Amino acid sequence: MDILQKIQALRDELNQHNYNYYVLDNPTISDYEFDIKLKELQQLEEQYPQYHDENSPTHRVGGAITKNFETVQHEFRMYSLDNSYSKEDLLDWEKRAQKILGDVPLEYTCELKYDGASISISYENGKLKRAVTRGDGFQGDDVTNNIKTIKAVPIQLKGDYPEKFDIRGEIILPLAGFEKMNQELIEIGETPYANPRNTASGSLKLQDSSEVAKRPLDCLLYSIIGNNLPFTTQFEGLEKARAWGFKVPKQSHLAKNMDEVLDFINHWDKHRHDMPFETDGVVVKINNIHQQEELGYTAKSPRWAIAYKFKAEQVSTRLNSISYQVGRTGAITPVANLEPVQLAGTVVKRASLHNADQIEKLDIRINDEVFVEKGGEIIPKIIGVDFDKRPQDSEKTVYISQCPECQTDLVRKEGEAQHYCPNFYGCPPQIIGKVQHYITRKAMDIEGLGGETVALLFNNGLVNNYADLYELKKDQLIPLERMAEKSAENLINGIEKSKEIPFERVLYALGIRYVGETVAKKLAKHYKSIDAIANASLTDLVIVDEIGEKIAQSVVEFFDNQENKLIIERLKKYGIQLEMAVSNDTVVSDKLSGKTFVVSGVFSKFSRDDLKKAIEDNGGKVGSSISAKTHYVVAGDNMGPSKLEKANQLNIPIINEDEFLTMVNG
Ligand code: AMP
Numbered sequence: 001m002d003i004l005q006k007i008q009a010l011r012d013e014l015n016q017h018n019y020n021y022y023v024l025d026n027p028t029i030s031d032y033e034f035d036i037k038l039k040e041l042q043q044l045e046e047q048y049p050q051y052h053d054e055n056s057p058t059h060r061v062g063g064a065i066t067k068n069f070e071t072v073q074h075e076f077r078m079y080s081l082d083n084s085y086s087k088e089d090l091l092d093w094e095k096r097a098q099k100i101l102g103d104v105p106l107e108y109t110c111e112l113k114y115d116g117a118s119i120s121i122s123y124e125n126g127k128l129k130r131a132v133t134r135g136d137g138f139q140g141d142d143v144t145n146n147i148k149t150i151k152a153v154p155i156q157l158k159g160d161y162p163e164k165f166d167i168r169g170e171i172i173l174p175l176a177g178f179e180k181m182n183q184e185l186i187e188i189g190e191t192p193y194a195n196p197r198n199t200a201s202g203s204l205k206l207q208d209s210s211e212v213a214k215r216p217l218d219c220l221l222y223s224i225i226g227n228n229l230p231f232t233t234q235f236e237g238l239e240k241a242r243a244w245g246f247k248v249p250k251q252s253h254l255a256k257n258m259d260e261v262l263d264f265i266n267h268w269d270k271h272r273h274d275m276p277f278e279t280d281g282v283v284v285k286i287n288n289i290h291q292q293e294e295l296g297y298t299a300k301s302p303r304w305a306i307a308y309k310f311k312a313e314q315v316s317t318r319l320n321s322i323s324y325q326v327g328r329t330g331a332i333t334p335v336a337n338l339e340p341v342q343l344a345g346t347v348v349k350r351a352s353l354h355n356a357d358q359i360e361k362l363d364i365r366i367n368d369e370v371f372v373e374k375g376g377e378i379i380p381k382i383i384g385v386d387f388d389k390r391p392q393d394s395e396k397t398v399y400i401s402q403c404p405e406c407q408t409d410l411v412r413k414e415g416e417a418q419h420y421c422p423n424f425y426g427c428p429p430q431i432i433g434k435v436q437h438y439i440t441r442k443a444m445d446i447e448g449l450g451g452e453t454v455a456l457l458f459n460n461g462l463v464n465n466y467a468d469l470y471e472l473k474k475d476q477l478i479p480l481e482r483m484a485e486k487s488a489e490n491l492i493n494g495i496e497k498s499k500e501i502p503f504e505r506v507l508y509a510l511g512i513r514y515v516g517e518t519v520a521k522k523l524a525k526h527y528k529s530i531d532a533i534a535n536a537s538l539t540d541l542v543i544v545d546e547i548g549e550k551i552a553q554s555v556v557e558f559f560d561n562q563e564n565k566l567i568i569e570r571l572k573k574y575g576i577q578l579e580m581a582v583s584n585d586t587v588v589s590d591k592l593s594g595k596t597f598v599v600s601g602v603f604s605k606f607s608r609d610d611l612k613k614a615i616e617d618n619g620g621k622v623g624s625s626i627s628a629k630t631h632y633v634v635a636g637d638n639m640g641p642s643k644l645e646k647a648n649q650l651n652i653p654i655i656n657e658d659e660f661l662t663m664v665n666g
């Protein structure tokens with residue numbers, strides 16, 4: 001086989017694996033095997049630049065920077081949709097169509113309305129040519145580089161696709177991915193994103209496509225546009241698109257009449273929260289394309305389609321008061337205390353107000369009747385005020401200027417939405433919050449010590465920072481509330497055991513602003529010891545992969561601080577791991593030979609990739625899904641429930657990472 005053939009075969013194979021994983025949700029090889037093949041292709045492409053192809057799967061990781069997105073004309077206009085809110089609206093719409101088409105029976109394709117950012121993608125000869133945002137419907141922005149990083153979007157089509165066509169769909173951010181992104185932001189003390197839709201559409205306009213590649217975006221397609229297309233109904237069009245390699249949700253349904261349409265709507269009105277992404281309604285389309293052509297368009301939207309909007313899950317209630325919470329990094333979050341009210345099946349008492357700008361923009365005041373909505377977010381939010389019900393004597397909300405906990409004047413840096421209490425080492429919730437963060441599972445994982453006990457220790461003057469934990473004595477603890485001999489002992493033992501926690505987690509535990517788990521790992525790997533990090537300058541730090549100016553600045557500030565210096569000296573003295581241990585991935589054996597492992601969940605001693613590597617280094621195989629051929633499942637936290645069920649069904653032993661380590665290290 002010559003080189004080009006080899007490159008092409010690898011590209012085809014990798015495209016197929018991407019398709020299996022991201023479109024079918026059914027991977028057939030392990031991530032590790034995939035990475036090996038991808039690296040092989042990358043090397044070949046570097047070695048033989050004459051075979052460069054911008055559509056190679058190696059380009060999926062992004063890298064291209066777009067400073068200005070080029071405006072391009074849509075060959076076919078992108079219309080919007082008329083909305084309907086009731087059965088009557090739909091019946092009226094059907095009547096209007098029948099008036100034009102004659103009194104013929106009509107069939108409909110019913111689809112969920114995906115809540116994201118619309119996109120139009122052009123294909124020629126089976127290759128992705130260009131992706132353009134909707135813009136004003138006539139012209140949009142060319143975001144091809146960013147779209148190519150979304151792995152559900154095929155770069156090379158399969159089967160009997162037409163030579164040239166556009167396909168329309170929605171770029172969405174599934175809820176699980178959205179919450180994970182927000183969790184990471186919260187962890188490093190940043191403001192979480194407001195909702196999946198805006199985050200998805202914001203992602204399309206990021207300048208650095210490798211940033212887009214990191215976001216768990218998805219692309220759901222719903223319509224093929226072009227000349228001489230090989231189908232005569234919308235429903236067939238969806239099936240074709242699926243066959244060519246596009247992700248078309250299988251909920252789409254062919255309804256024989258309006259009654260079936262209404263059944264579909266009723267079903268999804270109840271079950272929309274079962275979907276892994278947000279949907280705000282149903283789109284009903286007259287199925288037959290000839291009938292669609294006959295009906296044509298109004299100035300804004302097709303006459304052959306209509307959106308049915310689900311009722312917003314919104315209520316109104318009284319705002320009793322606003323409280324201000326101080327986070328461990330000093331960030332102030334205003335919280336609305338509401339008159340309790342039923343919303344989407346739960347009682348809501350509190351809602352997020354985000355920041356001062358939000359309160360100002362919506363002019364939210366105490367005693368206002370406010371509208372509260374629950375979207376995909378974890379906590380509900382206030383979306384507006386019922387001004388008709390505003391009391392006469394209402395007064396404009398004045399944002400606090402001093403910390404509610406320590407009375408220090410708040411600061412707000414330019415360009416930042418959040419106010420901060422700068423009294424980082426003297427403000428009680430910050431002190432307690434930092435220690436609470438230090439002991440969490442992903443950080444020092446101190447058993448026998450909970451968040452409330454930390455507050456108790458602080459309130460009794462025993463702990464003012466995390467170094468103080470290591471000086472605690474049993475007889476200091478026993479007099480405390482709810483503290484028995486046994487629990488005091490457990491606490492001391494738990495603290496003692498934390499001295500084994502590896503450096504990268506210690507670094508994360510220190511709670512340096514903007515240093516989350518991933519950043520801590522990067523810094524630890526790069527610098528190998530706390531002293532090296534402490535001595536690094538701003539310019540040194542920004543050279544490290546993925547460390548931006550903001551993070552670097554925060555690291556430098558942390559280590560410049562006199563109190564932090566003292567705390568770190570003390571941690572050293574107590575024997576905390578402040579440098580990298582020799583890594584455990586150097587063990588190589590054939591102890592696991594002939595055994596297949598499936599890895600599931602999140603681990604504390606390994607990254608998933610390291611764990612997979614450790615299995616392979618010891619002669620084992622990594623399987624991607626549980627089957628009768630699996631010998632062991634290595635389970636971390638948050639193992640998927642379906643995997644758990646499958647493993648139990650097949651009687652496959654489930655081991656944790658410690659048991660795995662014993663297996664290889666003896
Ligand atoms: P609107 O933005 O409310 O006018 O709704 C129209 C938009 O809904 C279209 O531009 C699409 O981006 C989006 N949409 C989401 N799901 C679908 C679907 N299944 N069929 C057609 N349009 C959809």
Ligand code: ZN
Nearest residue numbers: 403406421427
């Ligand atoms: Zn304070």
